[in-house]
Amino acid sequence: MGEKGSGRVLVAVTGGIAAYKIPGVIRRLREAGYEVEVAATPSALRFIPEETLAVAAGRRVHTDETWWEESGRIEHITLARWADLVLVAPATADALARAAIGLGDDLVSATILAGARRVLWAPAMNPEMWQNPATARNVETLKGWGHRFVGPEEGAMASTEEEPGLGRLAGEEAIVAAVRKTLAEDPPP
Structure with a gap:
């Protein structure tokens, strides 16, 4: 898989x-040497069980249910400060739009809004949604923010009703390479 990475994703x-x-x-990412935490939106957990993500990560998943802990710790602030990179994957059209207009009413959007140092988006949506002018505008806004x-x-x-098109999630290797490149070009402080 190449050289080992370092950083918190x-x-x-x-x-x-x-x-x-x-x-x-x-x-x-873990095999490549990165320390990984996982956060999931409520809608993500309708597509994949929290337990499946936890097994892959080797630790619990941060969710809206864990957002405010009894200890007083506020996870969106803690996670934004902890992460050298936030990888949003899959990044839906809704997630892009929410970030571009500054919404922060779930743990993931609040973490991005709370000062995440670097954000890497891995979009996945049907081609019409990806090519929609609203999505293009949101992507340009986010790119403008770095x-x-x-x-x-x-x-x-x-x-099965759709023809192949531009909108498929990038492959695992491409995503890991993008994480490595992003952290190498802009190393963690």
Whole structure:
């Protein structure tokens, strides 16, 4: 797999069908030497069980249920400060829009809004959603803030009704390479 990476990566899972691919991404990141934490939106947990993500990460998953702890710790602040990179995967059109307008009403969006140092988006959505002018505007806004993107790729979509197109989640190797590149070009403080 190449040289070992170093750094702390928060994998932020949002609610798209491609969420089923994220345990493989998490395993690859861990194998590559990154310390990984996982946060998931409520909609992500409708697509993939929390337990599956926890097994891949080797630790509990941060969710809206754990957002405010009895100890008084506020997870979105803690996670934003902890992470050298927040990887949003899969990044849905909704997640991109929420970030671009500054919403912070779930743990993932609040973590990004709370000063995450670096954000890497791995979009996954149907081609029409990816090509929609609203999505393009949101992507440009986020890029203007220094956020980076990996994918989407051309390929078969989850729905059997759709033709292959641009919107498929980038492959595991491409995502890990983008994490490595992002952290190497802009090393953690």
